[in-house]
Structures are given as structure tokens and as C-alpha cells.
Amino acid sequence: MLKMYDFAAIERKWQSRWERDRLYRTADAPETRKYYSMEMLPYPSGDLHVGHAKNYAFGDAVARMMRMLGYNVLHPMGWDAFGLPAENAAIDRGIDPAVWTTENILNMRRQIRLMGTSYDWSREIATCEPEFYRWNQWLFLRLFERGLAYKREAPVNWCPHDRTVLANEQVIDGRCWRCEHLVERRNLSQWFLRITAYADRLVADLDRLGGWPERTRTMQRNWIGRSEGVAVTFAVEGLDVPIEVFTTRADTIYGATFLAVAPEHRIVQSLRAIVSADRAVAIDRFVKELSSKSELERTSLMEKQGVFTGAYAIHPLSRERVPIWLGNYVLAEYGGGALMGxxxxxxxxxxxxxxxxxxxxxxxxxxxxAAATPFDKPFVEDGRLIASAEFSEMSSVRAREAIAARLAAMGAGEPRVTYKLRDWLISRQRYWGTPIPIVYCEACGEVAVPDEELPILLPPRERATGEGSPLGSICAFVNTTCPKCGGPARRETDTMDTFFESSWYFLRYLDPHNDRQPWDPQRAAQWMPVDQYIGGAEHAVLHLLYSRFFYKFFHDEGWVTGSDEPFERLFHQGLVLRDGDKMSKSRGNVVGIDETAERYGVDAMRLFLMYVTPPEETSNWTDAGISGRVRLLNRIWRACERHFDEKPTAGPMPAAETDAEKALLRAVHVVAKSAIDETMTPRFHYNTTIAKLDELVNLMTAAAPQPASPALRYGVQMLPILIAPFAPHIAEELWERLGNETSVHLQRYPEPDARALTVEEITLVVQVNGKVRARIPAPAGVGEEEALALALADPNVRAHIDGKELRKRIYVPDKLLNLVA
RNA sequence: GCCCAGAUGGCGGAAUUGGUAGACGCGCUGGUUUCAGGUACCAGUGGUGGCAACACCGUGGGGGUUCGAGUCCCUUUCUGGGCACCA
Structure with missing residues (x-):
């Protein structure tokens, strides 16, 4: 591949020039319309490949477009810097996770800058820095004060490989989301955040998120899993404690022939006491057998197992005896841990x-x-009731209300809303995270660390073994004094889930150096919500749900105002594959940013990633594909090169003299219109914009008007502006060489001009009986009768009508005439 | 099993509200430039038939609505994604 223009020198030159001139610093300028544009902050894993580059290329194009459309754009970048890979690397190689992380950040920052991105680096954050995580601790304490952070013993998901517990959202198909090992079940005392207190708002407000992909909203809706039903109380024979079950199908209550209770249910021990010895033994055996099984094993993988307890409940309506069973398919943590079968x-x-x-x-x-018939599978839909006392003959819908009302009147039931969502477990038994700011005092119990003692610094790590509790083994860290009574106390040795910091980092960008508050509420009022958030779909129910929860809490506290949703619009970019496979080190098919930038240039890489596929689709990396974009850039360069010595002619659009000039002016404005439309829709299908750019460049080179043509010179001047959001370096270089002094990135994107876009001549498509028989050039706005005359003058049209009578005529102005004969 | 999205040339993909299917690029073919290769430039490129004008077929398969369907409806196959004992 011959280099027509020296992209390496140009890219280097402008990157350092932009930095020197602080071109992308964002001022808090309340008088200008704001646009907060953000990509999900990356985990500093080491090296970027073109899959990451796609995300940043689109995010950067959007930010640059919005700037050139006159918005005050905030476009920050940071690092999700706490987490397991750093710690695991530290254990494997005997280095400090902080060192590993810092090195990776240095390299990745270099690569992101190499891409020519327009981030405001003065706002950069790294979540592993005390200046950041002290506010994690501060926010935790506020949650704690409100009762939204609490510690309790519960059956939790334990990943044996990562040696830590996981939140429910972080278990995918019974496996750890990071390492894919099967999780186990353990009973541990852990810190939770009460996200369930916000369940109703989290699900209801999804309806307002019109700027989010529907499937993401559906996933969150399913995850929260709101169900309306009735909590029904069944008295137990020989026991004064009843069993409460939850049902969404109160209409089926006369069909309840058993109760099933989770083995962990509190009542099991009471039942055990009132039944015969052999039943008690059976209960014990069943409970013991299931106690170590993970939820996945108990529910998805195992058959329905159970054991009769020997005890009976009394049906609240029919007063019949209902046997009580233990069942492996009954979830302890849902609906009270019991159901009516x-x-x-x-x-x-x-x-x-x-x-x-x-x-x-x-x-x-x-x-x-008509009547009850034998059946071999259950009928689960709504219908008409039978054998249900006075409720018989009612429809399911009516019966649900009537039975709920009856139960309520009897004191044996009440309406209840239940969620699948469970509280967010944030304790992690690992080192490389934010220490939880709690101490345990023998006299005072659980005590919050006072704000003025923050941050609780992560102590230096003496030796990383991967065994035991990392912070628990550092005596100087653990042993402390109680903030309340001054007596001896021990620190909490767990660290926080790293999703804690990613749930609010976007607020820290607004005020990254504030040492009195996590952010100034006034800045939040000015900048929030994030107007456009771009990132992978894999966080649909993790990061994006936690962030919504945090933001609603902040809103309730008055720290943010306006909407209580943090992300106005959300966009998920698709993956980049190589040879149909996901890029991975083990497959050896990773296309790195450094090599690509060196071979083809950054502008070509950015153009290719935006051109090959619409952003939401999975794209396939090909070397042939990117050379097509290199070719385009070369042709753009050559189209401008002849005009380097001319004085700038930027000014109003000149009048077109010839058809070629008209076409050229039109092509300029078609590109501008496409770029603006794709940005504002916001669909970001810049692949179509760049295709139109190809057409413009074709017109400027192939059938070019005379070099002196004012239309051509106008096109040449506009070209760098048009490509600036997509290929920022070559745009800047051409702009300078064409005699301009201020940066092309400070120019206004051209307003599409209706005069340029209108066409004077159209192609009239003439159909006979729905088949195209002629394409006739005609003046725009041609009337139906003139169009008919033109059509009938066409020999091919006449041949197909062939003297037949015209029965019908459909005329679409400036497009089509269909003659039905 | 249930829900959602999608299927267009050799390939990636275009195609407001139903109105010229295949824009643009890649690849391929022929030509010009060149000692040659590459680069660059020009022309062609959905299939079948035809010297041609042109005709017929064509947006996963089948059926329908319509003057007209890639687009709307029904049905079916395949692919991708999500959910999957949540009572």
C-alpha cells in the first residue's frame, strides 16, 4: 500500500497540537446548551484492540459532531481500576496490583490518545485512587445511615475460583460472570444494599426511558420481576404458627392439594417437632442433602424432589386438610419460601x-x-372456575379479585407485590477494592467510621498468597479503636464490589478534584443527566441497574435534581469479530490498535469501523476493508492538494453554473444532512454518511468541474469540515493547508442548504401494470397530465399498453406513474 | 419450551410514510500508465436468454392484501440475543 499522504506524521502532529492548545477542555459554561456524552469507562486490562476502538470511534464522532453543532460537550474518560484481574496478576507474578494497574492505565491512555479522541483529560479519574474511593466510603456511610446498607447472614453465591461471594446479577446460568466457574452456596454474614426498596420505581420508570433500547428495558423488567398477587395464610394443625404462601393465581386456590416449603424455611424446625420420629428423620435427611447445593443445582439441574413432613395445613376456604411437603424447587428467598401446590x-x-x-x-x-375432562398436562391459562364453592362459574379474572377480597375479610390473606430482584450483595473477600468503612466494637457493635477519618486507606500488601482474607491478615489494618467508645475494635476486612464505584463515577467527572464532596450538586444540576451513554450490552442488568438505583437515592437526598434517571439515552455498540470469531488472545486473532494505527493510520481505522456496519451490529474486521478507507483518504487528499496554494474561499455557497456543479454542491449538502440526521435521530448510522462522502469524492475527482470552478473550490473547503468528526487528523491538516488558521474542530458543521438539495430534474418511472417499462427524465414538479403525455410518447410504454384501454392511473409526483391497462 | 431481533449479489452492507431493489465499499474481469510488480486512473460486474433493443426471474421458503411489497398480514425454516422452576 503506497502512502499518498504521511498519516503517521500528521496524526502525531495534531495530537500534540490539540493537547498543547487544550482544544478539548470543557468549561462549565451554563449559557451554552450542554451535551454530556460518555462511553462506559474501561477496565485497564492492558491492551486495546479494534473492538474497543469501535466504541471510542463512535463515541468520539458523536462528541465531535455535537461540538460542531454548537453544543457545550462534556466527554470524559476514566478507569474502572479496582478488580480481580489486577489482584490475580499480582498473585501470579508477585507484583503489586497497584503497579500492574498503573502500568496498564498508562498504556491504555496512550492508546486511547493515539486514536485521536477528544476527551477532556483534565477530568480523568481512576477508581482505585484514594481521592476517588474515599467517596465510595462516604456514599456507603450515607446508605448505611438511611438503612440502605445492612449486614445479615444469608445463603449467598460463592465462587470457589475467585474466592469471593457474588451478587445475584453476577451469576450467569449458575456460573461466575468473570471466570465462568460454577458458584456454590454458603451461609455467610455479608453487607447488602437495599436495592429492593427501589424495586417499584426501578421497574416503573423503565417506561420513561424512551431513549433506551427496548430489549435492555425488557431485560431489566424481567430481572426485577414484579408480580402482583396475594399472600395467603394457611393454619398448621397442631402448631400456632401459620404458613404464608404467595400466589398470583388466587383463582386456583380450591385446587391446592399440598403446600411446599423451602428446606431453609423457619417453620421446618417447628414442624419437625410435631411429627413422628420417622418423618423427622426424613426431614433432616432432606434438609441436609440440599444444604450444600447451589441454587442452580437445586432448581435447574435436579428433578423435583421432596419429602412429606407428616404435618397438615388447613385450607382457609375449604377447611380441608392439605399435606405439607418440603420441596427442592421452592426458593427460600422468594415469596416467603413457601407455595400452595x-x-x-x-x-x-x-x-x-x-x-x-x-x-x-x-x-x-x-x-x-363444557365439563371437566381427564388431562395429561396442566391448564395454566385463565378460564372459568369449577368446584370452587360460591366462586364456581366465575372467570379467572373476577375470581382472583373475589377470592382475594374474601381472604382479606377473613384475615387469611392480603394483596402483595413480590419481586424477583434481591438485595445487592456488595461484600467481596478480596484485597483490590474499596475497604468498607465499618468497625466492630465489642461494646458498641457495628460502628460507622466518622466522615473525618475517611478515606480508610487500603494498606500496602505484604505478600499476596490468594489464601484467606487478604485484609484480615494485616494486623495493622484490622486492629483499631472504636470511634464511639475508644475501646479496642476490629475493622471490616471485606472490600466493596467494584460495581459500587461504577454506579456513580459519571458524577465525579463533573467535579473530579472536589475534596469536600463527591461532587457539587450545582454541577450535577448543570450537566446531568448523561445525554448519550455508549457501551456494551453485557451490562444491561448489572451496571445499568445499579446506577439507576444509586441515582434515585442521590435524587431522594437532593444531591441531584431534575430527572431521577442518570442516562437519558443509551446505545449498545456491537462486537468486532475477526474471521467470524470473537477476538481473544487464546485464538491469536486479536487486531491491536497499535499495529493497525501504524499500518493504515488512525483516521482510516476510525473510518473503517464506522463504515463497515451500522454501530449496533456485529462487524467483521478485514484488511481488505480498511484498505478501501485508506484509498478514500488518499483520494480526499488529492482532491484538496491542487488547491493548497489558493486563498481560503470559505463563504456562502456559490451559484452552480453547470449540471456537474449542481451535483457537486448537492453532494456536499447530502453528506452534511446525513451526518446531522444520524447524530440527532440518534441512530449513528455513519456508514451511510461515509458512503455519501464516497459519492462526493467521486464527483470531485472523476467528473470534476474545472479547478477554477467556484463550486469545486467550495467543495474543497467544505470537505475537511465534513470529515472532521470521523477522520479528525487529516481534516485538520487539509484545513490548515487550505489556508485556514483556527482549528477545523472549532468550525460549525454546515447547515444543509435546501437550495443545494433540491433537484431540478427527476427520473419519472413509468410502470405498466406494476412493471417498470420506462425511465424518463422530467422536470421536477411535472404535472400528471404532462407526465402521462411523456409516458405515452415512449415506444416501450406504448408497446406494452398495445392499444388496450387505460383502466386506472396512479401518479406519485416526482416519482412514478403506473398505468393499468 | 417462552419472548425479542434478524435473513437482500461472491462478501460487508444501502433503500423516509408500500413507489426505480442492490447506493457505497470490498472482491472479481477488461483496459490505460509502468521494464515489471504494486500504486493510481478508466470501464464493467444480481441471474437466465439475446448481436442488440429488450424480456423473464430475483430481497430465506410457501401463501395473502395491493395498481404496486425487501417494506404490510398469515405461515414456515434457519441464525443471533434474552428468559427459563420467581409460585
């Missing part, structure tokens, strides 16, 4: 009853069916 109308209950010989009683009939 209605085998005729629930798949799972049906399986369980069939397996254990429990009676199946049909109480709902399909609307169409």
Missing part, C-alpha cells in the same frame, strides 16, 4: 404431584370446554 394449573406443581402421588384437582376450565 395447584398441580392441575401449574407445570411445576403438576410435575411434583405426579412424581409423589399427590391428588390433582381441576378447578379451572378453558372457556370453550
Amino acid at each position: 395447584v398441580p392441575a394449573h401449574d407445570e411445576r406443581d403438576f410435575d411434583f404431584a405426579t412424581k409423589h402421588g399427590i391428588p390433582i384437582v381441576q378447578v379451572i376450565l378453558p372457556e370453550s370446554a
Whole structure:
């Protein structure tokens, strides 16, 4: 590949010039319309490949477009710098995680700068720095004060490989989201954040997030899993403690032929005491067998197992005796850990009853069916009630209300909303994270560290073994005094989930050097919400849900105003594949940024990533593809080169003399219109914009008007502005060589001019019976009768009409005439 | 199993509200420049038939609505993503 222009020198030159001139510093200028544009902050894993580059190329193009459209754009970058890979690398290689992280940040910052991105680096943050994580601790204490952070013992997900617990959101198909090892179940005392207190708002407000992809909203909705139903109380024979179950199908209550209780349910020990010795033994055996099984093993992988406790409950409406079972498919943490089994109308209950010989009683009939018929699978839809006392003949919908009302009147039930969402477990038994600011005092118990003692610094690590509690083994850290009574106390030795810091970092960018507050609420009022957030879809229910929770809390505290949603619009970019495979070191198919920049130049790389596919699609990296973009840049250079010695002619659009000039002026404005439309829609399909740019360059080179043509000189002057958001370096160099003095990136993007965009001549498509028979040039705005005359003058059209009578005529102005004969 | 998105030349992909299918690029073919290769430039490039004008076929398969369907409806296959004992 011959280099027509020296991209390496140009890219180097402008990157340092922009930095010297602080071109991309953002001022807090409240008088200008703001635009907060952000890409998800990266984990500093070491090296960037073109998959990352795609994300930054689009984010940067959007930020540059908005600047050139006159917005005050905030476009920051930072590092999600706490986390396991650093710690694991430290254990493997015997280096300090801080050193490993810092080195990676240095390299990745270099690569992101190499891409010619327009970040305001004066706002850069790294979450592992005490200046940042002290505010993690501060926010934790505020949550603690409000009762939104609490410690409790609970069955939790334990990843044996990463040697730490995980939040539910971080377990994918029963496996650790990072290392993919099967998680185990342990009972541990851990810190939780009460995200469930916000469940209702988190699900309700999804409806307002019109700028989010529908599938992301659906995933969050499913994850929160809001269900409306009834909590029903069943009295237990021989016991004064009742069992409460949750059901969304109160209409099926007369079909309840058993109760199933989770083995962890508190009532199990009471039941055990009132049943026969052999039942007690069976209960013990069942509970013990399941105690070590993970939720995945118990629910998805195992068959429905259970054991009859020997005890009976009393049906609140029919007063019949209902046997109480323990079941492995009953989740301890949902719906109170107990359910009423209605085998005729629930798949799972049906399986369980069939397996254990429990009676199946049909109480709902399909609307169409006349009478109860034998069946081999449960009927789970709504229908009409039978065998349900005075509720018989009612529809399911009516019966649900009537039965709920009856139960409520009897004091045996109440309406209840239940969520699948559980509280967010944030304790991690690892070193490289934010220490949780709590001490344990023998006299005072759990005590919050006072604000003025923050930050609790992460102590230097003497030796990393990967065994035991990392902070727990550092005596100087653990042993402290109680802030309340001054007596001896021990520090909490767990660190925080790194999703804690990524749930609010976007606020720190607004005020990154503030040492009195995490951010100034006035700055938040000015800049929030984030107007456009760009990042991978893999965080649909992790980071994006936690951030919404935090932001609602901040809003309730008055630290942010306006909307209580942090991200106005959200965009997920697609992956970049190589040879149809995901890029990975083990496959050896990683396309690195450094090599690509060196071979083809950064502008070509950015152009290719935006051109090859719409941003949301998965794109495939090809060397042939990028050389096409190098070619385009060369042709752009040559188109401008002939005009380097001319004086700048930037000014109003000149009048076009010839058809070629008209076409050229039109092409300029077609590009501008496309770029603006794609930015504002906001669809970001710059692939179509760049295709139109190709067409413009074709016009400027192939069928170029005379070099002296004012239209051509106008096109040449506009070209660097048009490409500035996409190929910022060559744009700047051409702009300078064409005799301009202020940066091309400070120019206004051209307003699409209606005069340039209108066409004077159209192609009239003439169809006969719906088939195209002629394409006739005609003046724009041609009337129907003139169009008909033109069509009938065409020999091919006449041949197809062939003397037949015209029965119908459809005329689409400036487009098409269809003659039906 | 359930829900969502998608399927367009050899390839990546274009195509407001139904109105010229295949823009643009890659690849390929022929030509010009060159000692040659590459680069660059010019022309061609959905399939079939035809010297040509042109005709027929063509947006995963089948059916429908319409003057007209890549676009709307029904049905089916495949691909990608999500959910999957949440009572």
C-alpha cells in the first residue's frame, strides 16, 4: 500500500497540537446548551484492540459532531481500576496490583490518545485512587445511615475460583460472570444494599426511558420481576404458627392439594417437632442433602424432589386438610419460601404431584370446554372456575379479585407485590477494592467510621498468597479503636464490589478534584443527566441497574435534581469479530490498535469501523476493508492538494453554473444532512454518511468541474469540515493547508442548504401494470397530465399498453406513474 | 419450551410514510500508465436468454392484501440475543 499522504506524521502532529492548545477542555459554561456524552469507562486490562476502538470511534464522532453543532460537550474518560484481574496478576507474578494497574492505565491512555479522541483529560479519574474511593466510603456511610446498607447472614453465591461471594446479577446460568466457574452456596454474614426498596420505581420508570433500547428495558423488567398477587395464610394443625404462601393465581386456590416449603424455611424446625420420629428423620435427611447445593443445582439441574413432613395445613376456604411437603424447587428467598401446590394449573406443581402421588384437582376450565375432562398436562391459562364453592362459574379474572377480597375479610390473606430482584450483595473477600468503612466494637457493635477519618486507606500488601482474607491478615489494618467508645475494635476486612464505584463515577467527572464532596450538586444540576451513554450490552442488568438505583437515592437526598434517571439515552455498540470469531488472545486473532494505527493510520481505522456496519451490529474486521478507507483518504487528499496554494474561499455557497456543479454542491449538502440526521435521530448510522462522502469524492475527482470552478473550490473547503468528526487528523491538516488558521474542530458543521438539495430534474418511472417499462427524465414538479403525455410518447410504454384501454392511473409526483391497462 | 431481533449479489452492507431493489465499499474481469510488480486512473460486474433493443426471474421458503411489497398480514425454516422452576 503506497502512502499518498504521511498519516503517521500528521496524526502525531495534531495530537500534540490539540493537547498543547487544550482544544478539548470543557468549561462549565451554563449559557451554552450542554451535551454530556460518555462511553462506559474501561477496565485497564492492558491492551486495546479494534473492538474497543469501535466504541471510542463512535463515541468520539458523536462528541465531535455535537461540538460542531454548537453544543457545550462534556466527554470524559476514566478507569474502572479496582478488580480481580489486577489482584490475580499480582498473585501470579508477585507484583503489586497497584503497579500492574498503573502500568496498564498508562498504556491504555496512550492508546486511547493515539486514536485521536477528544476527551477532556483534565477530568480523568481512576477508581482505585484514594481521592476517588474515599467517596465510595462516604456514599456507603450515607446508605448505611438511611438503612440502605445492612449486614445479615444469608445463603449467598460463592465462587470457589475467585474466592469471593457474588451478587445475584453476577451469576450467569449458575456460573461466575468473570471466570465462568460454577458458584456454590454458603451461609455467610455479608453487607447488602437495599436495592429492593427501589424495586417499584426501578421497574416503573423503565417506561420513561424512551431513549433506551427496548430489549435492555425488557431485560431489566424481567430481572426485577414484579408480580402482583396475594399472600395467603394457611393454619398448621397442631402448631400456632401459620404458613404464608404467595400466589398470583388466587383463582386456583380450591385446587391446592399440598403446600411446599423451602428446606431453609423457619417453620421446618417447628414442624419437625410435631411429627413422628420417622418423618423427622426424613426431614433432616432432606434438609441436609440440599444444604450444600447451589441454587442452580437445586432448581435447574435436579428433578423435583421432596419429602412429606407428616404435618397438615388447613385450607382457609375449604377447611380441608392439605399435606405439607418440603420441596427442592421452592426458593427460600422468594415469596416467603413457601407455595400452595395447584398441580392441575401449574407445570411445576403438576410435575411434583405426579412424581409423589399427590391428588390433582381441576378447578379451572378453558372457556370453550363444557365439563371437566381427564388431562395429561396442566391448564395454566385463565378460564372459568369449577368446584370452587360460591366462586364456581366465575372467570379467572373476577375470581382472583373475589377470592382475594374474601381472604382479606377473613384475615387469611392480603394483596402483595413480590419481586424477583434481591438485595445487592456488595461484600467481596478480596484485597483490590474499596475497604468498607465499618468497625466492630465489642461494646458498641457495628460502628460507622466518622466522615473525618475517611478515606480508610487500603494498606500496602505484604505478600499476596490468594489464601484467606487478604485484609484480615494485616494486623495493622484490622486492629483499631472504636470511634464511639475508644475501646479496642476490629475493622471490616471485606472490600466493596467494584460495581459500587461504577454506579456513580459519571458524577465525579463533573467535579473530579472536589475534596469536600463527591461532587457539587450545582454541577450535577448543570450537566446531568448523561445525554448519550455508549457501551456494551453485557451490562444491561448489572451496571445499568445499579446506577439507576444509586441515582434515585442521590435524587431522594437532593444531591441531584431534575430527572431521577442518570442516562437519558443509551446505545449498545456491537462486537468486532475477526474471521467470524470473537477476538481473544487464546485464538491469536486479536487486531491491536497499535499495529493497525501504524499500518493504515488512525483516521482510516476510525473510518473503517464506522463504515463497515451500522454501530449496533456485529462487524467483521478485514484488511481488505480498511484498505478501501485508506484509498478514500488518499483520494480526499488529492482532491484538496491542487488547491493548497489558493486563498481560503470559505463563504456562502456559490451559484452552480453547470449540471456537474449542481451535483457537486448537492453532494456536499447530502453528506452534511446525513451526518446531522444520524447524530440527532440518534441512530449513528455513519456508514451511510461515509458512503455519501464516497459519492462526493467521486464527483470531485472523476467528473470534476474545472479547478477554477467556484463550486469545486467550495467543495474543497467544505470537505475537511465534513470529515472532521470521523477522520479528525487529516481534516485538520487539509484545513490548515487550505489556508485556514483556527482549528477545523472549532468550525460549525454546515447547515444543509435546501437550495443545494433540491433537484431540478427527476427520473419519472413509468410502470405498466406494476412493471417498470420506462425511465424518463422530467422536470421536477411535472404535472400528471404532462407526465402521462411523456409516458405515452415512449415506444416501450406504448408497446406494452398495445392499444388496450387505460383502466386506472396512479401518479406519485416526482416519482412514478403506473398505468393499468 | 417462552419472548425479542434478524435473513437482500461472491462478501460487508444501502433503500423516509408500500413507489426505480442492490447506493457505497470490498472482491472479481477488461483496459490505460509502468521494464515489471504494486500504486493510481478508466470501464464493467444480481441471474437466465439475446448481436442488440429488450424480456423473464430475483430481497430465506410457501401463501395473502395491493395498481404496486425487501417494506404490510398469515405461515414456515434457519441464525443471533434474552428468559427459563420467581409460585
